[in-house]
Amino acid sequence: MSSSFLPLGSRDLLPTDLIKQEKLRHIVMNTFKSWGYQPVLPPTIENLDILDKGRPQFAKETFKVIDRDGQLLALRPDITLPIARLAATRLSQVERPLRLCYTAKVFRQSPHLSDERREIYQAGIELIGCKSTDKVYSLGQINKANLECISILLEVLEKTGLTDYKIVLSHIDLWKYAGEIFHRVEEFLEIDLEAELDSILRKGDFIEYQKAIAKAEERCSKSLKASKEPSELKACFESSLQDTPLNYLKKACFELTGEPIKILDYLDHDSVIYKELSAIVALEEIFGKDKFIIDFTMRPDPNYYTGLYFEVVIPNTGKPIGKGGRYDNLMSSFGQSEPAIGFSLQVDALLRYAQADKYSGLIEEGKKMRIPTQDNNPAALIHSIKQSMSLRTKNPVVIID
Amino acid sequence: MLYKKNNYRIAIPKGALFQSSCDILKKANLEFDFQDRKLIFETNEKNIEVLLVKPIDVPVYVENGAADLGIVGSDILGEHYAQTLTLMMLPFGHCELMMAVPNDSPIQSLAQTPDYCKIATKFPKLTRLFFRQKGIPIEIIELNGSIEIAPLTGLSEAIVDLLATGRTLKENGLIKIETISKHSARLIANRVSWQVNHDWIIKILTAINSANNS
Incomplete structure (x- = not known):
């Protein structure tokens, strides 16, 4: 292919696009700033090993660079990782909570679709740490941070002019809801069923999911039959096979998605997961009805998420335009243990689905003032430049022709 | 809009x-x-x-x-x-993805597949995955249809294709030697x-x- 063509997945931004993008960026960043968030910008190039703390797929999707010394570097595939690094190092002594925001590009190459865009312009916030002096973070503090984060997300979406978006909520601790028994089954069979089911759901394969549970169930009942000692686990399986936690999970992939009222009703009202999610759904009081959907089959993509996880979707468009969640363990991998939450939105997708006319800022040709000049008269040219400078105080554009 | x-x-x-x-x-x-x-x-x-x-x-x-x-x-x-x-x-x-060879082929089982065996298929990804798992290096010839004639014309030594009834296979003098996956x-x-x-x-x-x- 000729080198005069663009590489796959790249684009030139033309004036119309760039002006719209700048306007949107302005609205988004101003909203973030009005909540007390301060802008930061990590470097484009990071050490490759920062990715070890992210998701395994990053390794495949990242553009790698080798420097003069043979050091392996990466074009950042994600912004949360570098900001976590920054927060744990140079900003480690700054008063908590740390409120940071950004608009920046991430660089990825999708292993599946070669023409998917490789430079993704993202806008987002990170809320890191909390005021507490002790190291235990209460549900109250988690809720406070969750609500602040989701409120900002909703406000930004409203301000960009999006109308029919939905926030889809999920939670890492889905399996806790399946109960103590679930973990005993895992222990008993010496398998990590949770990790297995998570990875199957990430692929979206409900048939595999059913098979994995059926397999665990079969192994369980086989081993239990063989063991002579009566155990609680055995009793649970023998009492009524219909009600085993595994049987519950089998149905779960079809029943744990839908309107919050319905799904929250399924959950134990004393569970942390219920308290976290119902607190968020209560934001509809401010932002209007039908903003949220719960989908527990949606498992977070980067594996640094630890609790609440959410995606922003627009009905009938196919793919999410933003995502976020809690990453309470990521900070400790950079040497500073503290809870954190954040989200990022894809700026291009926002522009695509928001009311586009709101952002068109091109100045019409007719409104541009032109001063005619003569090429070979330096004195007149100086005069024209002087004249244009004073005219610019009243006219948006003055061009020396 | x-x-x-x-x-x-x-x-x-x-x-x-x-x-x-x-x-x-x-x-x-x-x-x-x-x-x-x-x-x-x-x-x-x-x-x-x-x-x-x-x-x-x-x-x-x-x-x-x-x-x-x-x-x-x-x-x-x-x-x-x-x-x-x-x-x-x-x-x-219901059908299966299978490997087939001409009736008179020297290859009569998967184990007899020679290194860099030429295999014609519409399913390069599944084929590559299968043979990699078996540790057999092959050369894939990617076609979009009429796979059965590839071995008959010398284009390939074997084929990997979907088999529902087996009639096309028989009519072209081919015989199945290995199931790759069921679908x-x-x-x-x-x-x-x-x-x-x-x-x-x-x-x-x-x-x-x-x-x-x-």
């Missing part, structure tokens, strides 16, 4: 799975009048449309949200990656549709399920 769709859509494949797809939708009380050359059909439910597309395009429509649901063979899902939800197995479209039809969904139109999808799922069980 960006296109917005207001109806629910189900993409079904042309070809081998077409009739069974119509039948299962009919059992789930979704009917439409098939007309030659038409590709979008209104159904008896006024907000549901059926799209008729090439089998390998079904996951594309569903992944991008142009269709909410789709019916497609698991062979295609395995060969062409798409980010969709696989909701359930459907009881038709059948799947119901797939777009994830955002699954979230946003959940009640409708569950309704369709339930109707198909009870039609299957009756």
Whole structure:
């Protein structure tokens, strides 16, 4: 292919696009700033090993660079990782909570679709740490941070002019809801069923999911039959096979998605997961009805998420335009243990689905003032430049022709 | 202006799975009048449309949200990656991906496959995966149809293709020596549709399920 063509997945931004993008960026960043968030910008190039703390797929999707010394570097595939690094190092002594925001590009190459865009312009916030002096973070503090984060997300979406978006909520601790028994089954069979089911759901394969549970169930009942000692686990399986936690999970992939009222009703009202999610759904009081959907089959993509996880979707468009969640363990991998939450939105997708006319800022040709000049008269040219400078105080554009 | 769709859509494949797809939708009380050359059909439910597309395009429509649901063979899902939800197995479209050679080939079993054996196939990804797992290096010749004539014309030494009845194989003097994977039809969904139109999808799922069980 000729080198005069663009590489796959790249684009030139033309004036119309760039002006719209700048306007949107302005609205988004101003909203973030009005909540007390301060802008930061990590470097484009990071050490490759920062990715070890992210998701395994990053390794495949990242553009790698080798420097003069043979050091392996990466074009950042994600912004949360570098900001976590920054927060744990140079900003480690700054008063908590740390409120940071950004608009920046991430660089990825999708292993599946070669023409998917490789430079993704993202806008987002990170809320890191909390005021507490002790190291235990209460549900109250988690809720406070969750609500602040989701409120900002909703406000930004409203301000960009999006109308029919939905926030889809999920939670890492889905399996806790399946109960103590679930973990005993895992222990008993010496398998990590949770990790297995998570990875199957990430692929979206409900048939595999059913098979994995059926397999665990079969192994369980086989081993239990063989063991002579009566155990609680055995009793649970023998009492009524219909009600085993595994049987519950089998149905779960079809029943744990839908309107919050319905799904929250399924959950134990004393569970942390219920308290976290119902607190968020209560934001509809401010932002209007039908903003949220719960989908527990949606498992977070980067594996640094630890609790609440959410995606922003627009009905009938196919793919999410933003995502976020809690990453309470990521900070400790950079040497500073503290809870954190954040989200990022894809700026291009926002522009695509928001009311586009709101952002068109091109100045019409007719409104541009032109001063005619003569090429070979330096004195007149100086005069024209002087004249244009004073005219610019009243006219948006003055061009020396 | 960006296109917005207001109806629910189900993409079904042309070809081998077409009739069974119509039948299962009919059992789930979704009917439409098939007309030659038409590709979008209104159904008896006024907000549901059926799209008729090439089998390998079904996951594309569903992944991008142009269709909410789709019916497609698991062979295609395995060969062409798409980010969709696989909701359930459907009881038709059973076939297997297999390796076949000419009747008089010196290769009579998988173990006799020579290194860098030339294999013609429409399924390069599944074929490569299978032989890599077996540790046999092969050379894939990617074709788009009439795979059976590849060994007869000297283009390849073996083929990997779908086998439903075995008739085409026999007529071309080929014999199956190894099963690579078994396949059948799947119901797939777009994830955002699954979230946003959940009640409708569950309704369709339930109707198909009870039609299957009756």
